Amino acid sequence: MIRQDGPGNRLDVDAMVEAAISAGEAAIEIQSVDDVVALPPRSPFRIGIRRFMKHRLALISLIYLALLGLMAVFAPIVAPANPNAVDLTSLRSAPTSDHLLGTDSAGRDVLSRIIFGARVSLTVGTAAAVSAAGLGTLLGLIAGFTRGWVDTIIMRLVDIFLSFPSLIVILLLVAILGPSVTTIVIVIAFFEWPTACRIVRQMTLALREHDFVLAARASGSSNFRIMRRHILSGVVSPLTVVTTLLSAQAILLEAALSFLGLGVRPPQASWGGMLNEAQSITVLERFPWLWLPPGIAIASTVLAINFIGDGLRDAFDPRQTR
Amino acid sequence: MLAYLVRRIIIAFPVLLGILALTFILVQMLPGDPATVLLTPEEMMGDPGLIERRRAELGLDRPLPVQYVAWLGELAKGNLGTSFHRNVPVTEMLAPRVMPTLILSGTGMVIALLIGVPVGVAAALRQNTKFDYASGVGSMVAVSVPTFFQGLIAIYVFSIWLGWLPSGGMRTLGIPASGIDLLKHLILPASVLSAVLMGPYVRYTRQSLLDVLRLDHVTTAKAKGVPRWGVVVKHALRNSLIPLTTVLAVQIPALLAGTVIIEYVFTWPGMGRLVIEGINSRDYPVILAVVMITAVLVLFFNFIADVTAAILDPRIRL
Numbered sequence: 307m308i309r310q311d312g313p314g315n316r317l318d319v320d321a322m323v324e325a326a327i328s329a330g331e332a333a334i335e336i337q338s339v340d341d342v343v344a345l346p347p348r349s350p351f352r353i354g355i356r357r358f359m360k361h362r363l364a365l366i367s368l369i370y371l372a373l374l375g376l377m378a379v380f381a382p383i384v385a386p387a388n389p390n391a392v393d394l395t396s397l398r399s400a401p402t403s404d405h406l407l408g409t410d411s412a413g414r415d416v417l418s419r420i421i422f423g424a425r426v427s428l429t430v431g432t433a434a435a436v437s438a439a440g441l442g443t444l445l446g447l448i449a450g451f452t453r454g455w456v457d458t459i460i461m462r463l464v465d466i467f468l469s470f471p472s473l474i475v476i477l478l479l480v481a482i483l484g485p486s487v488t489t490i491v492i493v494i495a496f497f498e499w500p501t502a503c504r505i506v507r508q509m510t511l512a513l514r515e516h517d518f519v520l521a522a523r524a525s526g527s528s529n530f531r532i533m534r535r536h537i538l539s540g541v542v543s544p545l546t547v548v549t550t551l552l553s554a555q556a557i558l559l560e561a562a563l564s565f566l567g568l569g570v571r572p573p574q575a576s577w578g579g580m581l582n583e584a585q586s587i588t589v590l591e592r593f594p595w596l597w598l599p600p601g602i603a604i605a606s607t608v609l610a611i612n613f614i615g616d617g618l619r620d621a622f623d624p625r626q627t628r
Numbered sequence: 629m630l631a632y633l634v635r636r637i638i639i640a641f642p643v644l645l646g647i648l649a650l651t652f653i654l655v656q657m658l659p660g661d662p663a664t665v666l667l668t669p670e671e672m673m674g675d676p677g678l679i680e681r682r683r684a685e686l687g688l689d690r691p692l693p694v695q696y697v698a699w700l701g702e703l704a705k706g707n708l709g710t711s712f713h714r715n716v717p718v719t720e721m722l723a724p725r726v727m728p729t730l731i732l733s734g735t736g737m738v739i740a741l742l743i744g745v746p747v748g749v750a751a752a753l754r755q756n757t758k759f760d761y762a763s764g765v766g767s768m769v770a771v772s773v774p775t776f777f778q779g780l781i782a783i784y785v786f787s788i789w790l791g792w793l794p795s796g797g798m799r800t801l802g803i804p805a806s807g808i809d810l811l812k813h814l815i816l817p818a819s820v821l822s823a824v825l826m827g828p829y830v831r832y833t834r835q836s837l838l839d840v841l842r843l844d845h846v847t848t849a850k851a852k853g854v855p856r857w858g859v860v861v862k863h864a865l866r867n868s869l870i871p872l873t874t875v876l877a878v879q880i881p882a883l884l885a886g887t888v889i890i891e892y893v894f895t896w897p898g899m900g901r902l903v904i905e906g907i908n909s910r911d912y913p914v915i916l917a918v919v920m921i922t923a924v925l926v927l928f929f930n931f932i933a934d935v936t937a938a939i940l941d942p943r944i945r946l
Contacts, residue, residue: 466646469926473885601777609772
């Protein structure tokens with residue numbers, strides 16, 4: 307075959323290659339009659355989305371999380387009171403019609419603090435997970451694509467970082483750098499990237515051996531274009547799963563930091579920080595409304611995210627057997 | 629096998645050096661100048677050259693790579709540094725804390741294995757039944773509820789409400805130490821710790837057994853008329869537990885993180901509590917020592933897990 311140089315030609319080959327991949331993968335992905343009868347699937351990603359919708363727990367979790375997100379964004383409108391307004395006449399008062407979840411040791415409305423606390427958890431969860439996944443993807447792509455000594459160095463770095471008990475190192479770094487949402491996000495991202503890196507590298511190694519990468523190379527695509535157009539698109543599905551699970555991890559880490567008094571600084575409301583008060587047996591025993599609601603808030607949010615991650619994994623990975 | 633061992637060691641060695649280098653970088657990040665830590669203000673005021681001499685004495689004027697090598701030499705001699713807070717060697721503070729942590733994390737791991745593996749096996753054998761879904765959702769809940777919240781609930785229910793078990797500590801003051809007393813104090817923290825680990829054990833056991841049950845030799849065994857339990861126990865279970873050795877090793881950082889929080893909630897006098905105390909009193913050398921020890925332990929257990937897997941499954945050696 308005579309190779310013709312020229313932008314038109316290259317685009318054609320690329321388009322053909324794309325078509326071949328999606329056709330090929332769609333053929334593999336089609337598993338039930340439903341998939342065939344419904345609209346012709348356009349991409350594995352689409353098929354994955356459709357399969358995800360059938361996962362009931364994951365779907366309920368997604369709705370729950372969306373509502374939570376809306377509540378966090380519109381917290382000033384939704385919250386019945388100012389989360390930092392101190393009412394010295396009702397300290398630790400039990401739930402009443404005025405304060406649906408009671409008040410804390412400074413007379414602040416617990417429900418309002420929970421609504422505002424959602425902002426911290428969701429911000430940390432999203433920002434830390436996206437940064438960690440971004441860093442991991444970048445290093446994973448480089449490692450899998452260049453191979454050789456660069457790969458060796460990056461993979462040894464992964465081993466090194468995975469050996470550290472992240473909670474303790476993060477505690478230490480936050481103690482040194484001073485607690486704030488930004489510090490927490492950066493430190494979590496810095497110690498949680500290796501999972502994403504490993505998976506992206508694995509996928510890259512597998513994908514780069516495919517004929518379509520060879521075809522793209524033959525038609526003159528640059529390394530950068532191959533990485534962006536052919537490899538990254540193949541990595542998207544597993545990466546979505548990893549990022550989801552990482553955000554659950556990040557929310558738990560932030561909650562633990564705040565519980566230990568090293569998270570978001572008071573008076574800003576955060577769920578883990580609200581539980582900090584329950585360290586005294588008196589509070590634990592006599593004022594359950596101070597610690598049960600924020601604990602349930604953390605648990606249900608993390609559970610919802612994990613269910614979504616689970617649903618995504620089932621949706622994108624046909625080998626899984628659930 | 630020997631070639632495999634050598635290859636594993638060649639991989640593990642740079643990782644060990646990397647762990648130590650990263651720890652050294654963290655040491656450098658610490659606030660406070662070690663040269664002035666042990667001096668009184670009067671001494672410093674009286675002699676302006678003292679700090680400089682002190683730095684030279686401690687070797688702090690040398691280039692960083694030289695300091696790194698010197699620091700490695702001290703480590704090799706078992707010197708983990710001196711506590712800022714109490715001015716005693718870190719090793720002295722660590723020594724009494726090791727045993728309680730080992731008891732707690734060991735018990736937690738055993739409980740998690742004793743419950744997690746059978747549940748995982750049962751879930752795989754009853755795939756897509758109510759039991760399977762319930763165990764899946766259950767293990768998801770166990771990893772989603774924050775460890776400290778599980779601890780608080782356990783204390784609330786079993787210590788405050790029912791009054792069955794003590795809420796913290798390792799022994800009752802005023803009565804002679806006994807095994808039964810220790811056990812009473814151990815049940816709650818160890819159970820909460822096992823909940824953290826159990827979820828992954830259930831998941832991996834189930835997935836791994838399902839994978840093995842689909843292999844040809846299992847089909848052959850079934851076709852030959854081997855009874856169902858024989859197929860599972862003799863032909864499938866043993867193979868499916870190989871990946872679990874890796875899972876055990878991979879879970880160790882999670883185990884340690886769980887231990888830190890649980891020791892804090894249950895006032896258990898172990899290394900995890902020492903870390904939190906160290907953070908509250910800004911006693912960084914103590915924390916660093918724990919971080920480094922655990923990282924090295926993780927590396928070591930990963931190595932053991934790889935070697936065990938290679939012994940059990942000859943294909944891995946290739």
